[in-house]
Amino acid sequence: MSELIGAQDLIRVTAVPFRRSQATIVRGVPLRDDQMLASATYFVSVVVKTEFLPVEPTPGQLWRVTGNKTIKAIDHGSYSTQEHAYSQPDEFEFHMPDTGESFVAFIGKDRAFKGIGEAKARRLWSRFGTDIHCMLTRGGAEDRENLSQVLSEKSIKALYAGYEKYKNLRHTVWMSQAKIPNSVQQRILKHHGLGTVDAIKENPYRLIDFGLSFAGIEQILNHRFGHAWEKKRYPEERMHAAMIQAMQDCMADGSTWLKENRVKNRAWKYLKSEEACDKGTEWLKSTSSVAVYHSDGRFHPSATAIQELAVAKRFKHLLSLRKPLTESEEDIVGGIVGDLPYELNSKQELAIYTSLTEGMSCITGGAGTGKTTVLATFLKAADRLGYQIYGVTLSGRAAMRLHESVGYFTMTIARFLREESLTESNSLLVIDEASMIDLPTMYKIINHVHPDVKIVFAGDPSQLPPIGVGKILHDLVLSGEVQTTMLDIVKRQEGSTGIPEYSKTVNAGKVPESLSTGNIHFHEFCDPECALEKAVNLYMESSSESRVIAPTRKLVCVANEAIQGQTNAESPLLNFNLDGEDYYFNLRLHDQVLFTENHPQAGVQNGSLGELVSVEQDGDVIGAVRLDSGEMVELEGPLIDALDLGYALTLHKAQGSQFKRVIVILKEGQIVDRAWIYTAITRAQSELHIIGSRKTLKNAVENEPKAFKRRTLLTSLLSYIQDES
Numbered sequence: 001m002s003e004l005i006g007a008q009d010l011i012r013v014t015a016v017p018f019r020r021s022q023a024t025i026v027r028g029v030p031l032r033d034d035q036m037l038a039s040a041t042y043f044v045s046v047v048v049k050t051e052f053l054p055v056e057p058t059p060g061q062l063w064r065v066t067g068n069k070t071i072k073a074i075d076h077g078s079y080s081t082q083e084h085a086y087s088q089p090d091e092f093e094f095h096m097p098d099t100g101e102s103f104v105a106f107i108g109k110d111r112a113f114k115g116i117g118e119a120k121a122r123r124l125w126s127r128f129g130t131d132i133h134c135m136l137t138r139g140g141a142e143d144r145e146n147l148s149q150v151l152s153e154k155s156i157k158a159l160y161a162g163y164e165k166y167k168n169l170r171h172t173v174w175m176s177q178a179k180i181p182n183s184v185q186q187r188i189l190k191h192h193g194l195g196t197v198d199a200i201k202e203n204p205y206r207l208i209d210f211g212l213s214f215a216g217i218e219q220i221l222n223h224r225f226g227h228a229w230e231k232k233r234y235p236e237e238r239m240h241a242a243m244i245q246a247m248q249d250c251m252a253d254g255s256t257w258l259k260e261n262r263v264k265n266r267a268w269k270y271l272k273s274e275e276a277c278d279k280g281t282e283w284l285k286s287t288s289s290v291a292v293y294h295s296d297g298r299f300h301p302s303a304t305a306i307q308e309l310a311v312a313k314r315f316k317h318l319l320s321l322r323k324p325l326t327e328s329e330e331d332i333v334g335g336i337v338g339d340l341p342y343e344l345n346s347k348q349e350l351a352i353y354t355s356l357t358e359g360m361s362c363i364t365g366g367a368g369t370g371k372t373t374v375l376a377t378f379l380k381a382a383d384r385l386g387y388q389i390y391g392v393t394l395s396g397r398a399a400m401r402l403h404e405s406v407g408y409f410t411m412t413i414a415r416f417l418r419e420e421s422l423t424e425s426n427s428l429l430v431i432d433e434a435s436m437i438d439l440p441t442m443y444k445i446i447n448h449v450h451p452d453v454k455i456v457f458a459g460d461p462s463q464l465p466p467i468g469v470g471k472i473l474h475d476l477v478l479s480g481e482v483q484t485t486m487l488d489i490v491k492r493q494e495g496s497t498g499i500p501e502y503s504k505t506v507n508a509g510k511v512p513e514s515l516s517t518g519n520i521h522f523h524e525f526c527d528p529e530c531a532l533e534k535a536v537n538l539y540m541e542s543s544s545e546s547r548v549i550a551p552t553r554k555l556v557c558v559a560n561e562a563i564q565g566q567t568n569a570e571s572p573l574l575n576f577n578l579d580g581e582d583y584y585f586n587l588r589l590h591d592q593v594l595f596t597e598n599h600p601q602a603g604v605q606n607g608s609l610g611e612l613v614s615v616e617q618d619g620d621v622i623g624a625v626r627l628d629s630g631e632m633v634e635l636e637g638p639l640i641d642a643l644d645l646g647y648a649l650t651l652h653k654a655q656g657s658q659f660k661r662v663i664v665i666l667k668e669g670q671i672v673d674r675a676w677i678y679t680a681i682t683r684a685q686s687e688l689h690i691i692g693s694r695k696t697l698k699n700a701v702e703n704e705p706k707a708f709k710r711r712t713l714l715t716s717l718l719s720y721i722q723d724e725s
Contacts, residue, residue, distance in 0.1 A: 012062055027045050203237045308439060325356060390429045395608075398657060523538075532559060549662060593646045604627075
């Protein structure tokens with residue numbers, strides 16, 4: 001093993017061969033303090049955490065690295081060189097060039113300065129010297145006038161555009177040195193300006209407003225001042241941040257309002273003082289910009305209160321827009337219903353007419369109750385009546401399935417919100433799989449559409465509520481204010497899978513008399529390892545049609561690796577080549593894969609599924625995925641970090657999707673309750689396997705689901721507020 005040597009190097013970057021969300025590799029040549037080449041016999045490589053870089057490293061930049069390095073000899077045959085390698089150095093600081101040659105390399109090699117080559121860079125330095133940095137930071141009329149003596153207007157624009165990422169450098173360097181994550185830095189600079197950066201220097205606890213946790217702020221203070229830093233340094237600020245963090249912790253269950261005592265008790269975790277908790281609670285009561293306090297002992301976080309009230313007001317307005325069908329319109333709808341090759345039951349017909357006459361309505365029901373039939377017929381009628389139709393869902397897979405079912409163009413909500421605002425009042429928005437919609441998403445939707453746009457929610461309120469706060473569909477049904485048609489007739493047909501009947505029984509809080517029936521198979525296993533082995537074997541029986549659903553990420557990870565090992569262990573690994581050396585990912589050609597982040601420009605959402613169809617590297621692209629929708633996605637940059645195995649999924653990743661054959665692994669614990677089991681069962685289209693103990697199934701099904709105990713105010717607001725239109 002190479003000896004670690006404490007050292008420091010000033011380098012000019014020559015290459016950035018690897019940049020991902022976790023780490024970046026930078027290579028460069030060593031320089032003297034006068035920024036001239038120090039040696040041609042070695043080069044420097046640095047592996048550093050990406051989140052703490054103040055700017056994106058590019059060739060030509062100057063960086064000073066301090067820490068421990070190893071020295072490795074590299075034989076080139078006729079000559080040899082050395083690699084001086086730093087891994088996670090103590091410091092990696094960006095330096096603006098302050099000599100002519102460094103400035104020329106900096107401007108000439110950074111692609112951000114498009115059209116500004118070495119010749120123009122030399123003229124700039126010759127004319128302005130180190131003043132050029134101040135000129136580019138200020139960007140005033142006089143500065144531009146002076147630059148016009150050297151450059152054309154086009155080149156001046158290119159110069160300022162390239163310098164954009166460096167103008168906040170003094171702030172980003174400070175934040176990086178303080179170990180503030182880059183994602184938090186960008187939020188501060190993008191939305192709150194440089195004044196806030198200075199304020200954070202005075203009060204680091206303001207970082208809690210930008211997404212950093214209370215514990216994360218304490219770590220930064222430990223880094224800046226040492227573990228013995230005095231908490232008395234920011235006594236009031238620390239107390240305020242602890243109360244905000246306590247509220248955020250209490251909202252983790254999805255509630256939109258919180259009991260005073262619960263927040264106060266949670267604050268003890270951070271303040272460790274009854275007096276401080278009392279004082280913090282009083283501050284929270286009097287600070288309406290943070291939370292609204294109700295006299296009955298409730299806190300309503302201000303941002304959530306604004307969203308909840310706005311959504312309730314819009315819903316109340318839509319409820320006032322009821323418009324009966326004219327005689328000719330009834331004839332059109334009656335003709336469409338009459339032309340169906342089957343007869344609708346009374347509730348299905350009611351759902352169609354209600355959705356056409358109400359400003360807002362809900363169509364609910366479980367598997368096999370005919371929601372798809374109703375939606376397809378209703379949308380055909382709405383189209384004939386002249387509505388502009390927009391169908392949206394949270395997941396890409398659900399959007400594709402909705403399109404296949406109803407025949408109209410559909411899209412994800414993320415894409416819908418990126419499109420131009422919907423300003424036409426004679427429009428209809430159908431939100432399918434609406435049980436997944438949280439309060440922040442609904443708030444974005446109502447602010448994206450004309451106030452009179454008709455909204456129809458379709459979904460099953462008995463499924464798991466959304467990950468974020470609120471439970472929109474569940475609250476609408478519970479309120480009694482919204483016309484809701486619940487489709488509850490499950491018709492058993494010849495050759496039926498039995499899944500709709502089974503799920504209906506579970507949803508009613510009853511354990512089915514026969515745990516195995518029709519295409520449903522219950523496998524009794526108490527030992528987790530045996531249950532996992534059974535799941536893998538079942539997957540192997542029909543791998544092209546199967547998905548495993550498990551309650552925890554850890555179990556999903558183990559299942560994915562086990563299935564990959566059984567089905568695809570010999571295929572080539574996804575990798576990238578760097579200077580002849582291969583770096584591998586635990587993903588193989590033909591693996592089923594899952595995207596875990598939203599990347600709208602690439603057409604990828606969190607939860608998008610597909611197959612890894614290429615592991616061939618072509619420049620920065622190292623492979624490709626064919627999504628379930630048929631679209632191809634090239635893997636480069638952050639997309640690579642967002643990819644995981646997709647043979648097994650958590651239920652939240654699977655919600656909104658259906659698969660022909662589903663294998664559900666049960667596990668005793670807080671996650672598996674009635675709503676979880678019901679939602680997992682209804683992911684299966686034609687065949688279902690449940691693996692676990694009868695006791696676990698019985699306890700989960702017969703007890704009230706925990707998922708809907710989150711506290712919200714939407715139902716109360718719908719009852720009390722008046723439409724102001």
